[in-house]
Amino acid sequence: MAPSYQMTRMGIMEWAKSELEHIGRIASVKNPDLQYSYAQHTVSGMLHLRDALKQLIRKEKSAGVRHDLQKLYGQVHRAIQHLVTEYHINSKPIKKFNTRKVLGSINNIKWGRRNTKRNKK
Numbered sequence: 001m002a003p004s005y006q007m008t009r010m011g012i013m014e015w016a017k018s019e020l021e022h023i024g025r026i027a028s029v030k031n032p033d034l035q036y037s038y039a040q041h042t043v044s045g046m047l048h049l050r051d052a053l054k055q056l057i058r059k060e061k062s063a064g065v066r067h068d069l070q071k072l073y074g075q076v077h078r079a080i081q082h083l084v085t086e087y088h089i090n091s092k093p094i095k096k097f098n099t100r101k102v103l104g105s106i107n108n109i110k111w112g113r114r115n116t117k118r119n120k121k
Contacts, residue, residue: 003102005052009065012052016072019046020079026087039087044094046080051104077108084109 007015022042029035053073060066083089091111094103 005048005055007052007056009056009060009069012049012056012069013072015049015052016076019049020075023079023083026083036087036089039083040089040093043080043083043089044097046076046083047094047103047106050076050080054104080109084111 005012019042022038022045026035026038026042029038050073053069053076057066057069057073060069089111091106091109094106
């Protein structure tokens with residue numbers, strides 16, 4: 001059962017801003033092991049953010065605000081997918097850590113490596 005995040009719009013916007021800033025920080029780190037660790041932590045936080053956004057979108061009555069939240073949801077989802085593919089984040093540790101089953105479905109994330117020329121070498 002997913003938790004009830006009970007977030008305000010401003011609170012969730014600030015949370016999203018903070019999580020999205022992590023992507024630039026991850027890229028600035030030169031050590032690949034630190035990048036992986038930081039990216040994995042950020043993906044976990046963004047999965048919670050995504051679930052909180054989904055809850056808020058369902059509760060929101062204003063179509064304009066709901067549209068803005070849906071755009072933010074899309075940005076967060078794309079950021080998660082970017083981190084997963086760029087830093088080769090594995091879903092197993094995240095699933096293993098989710099012992100209380102607080103995360104929503106993570107099946108719509110494409111886990112593992114992309115099939116790019118760089119990975120085929």
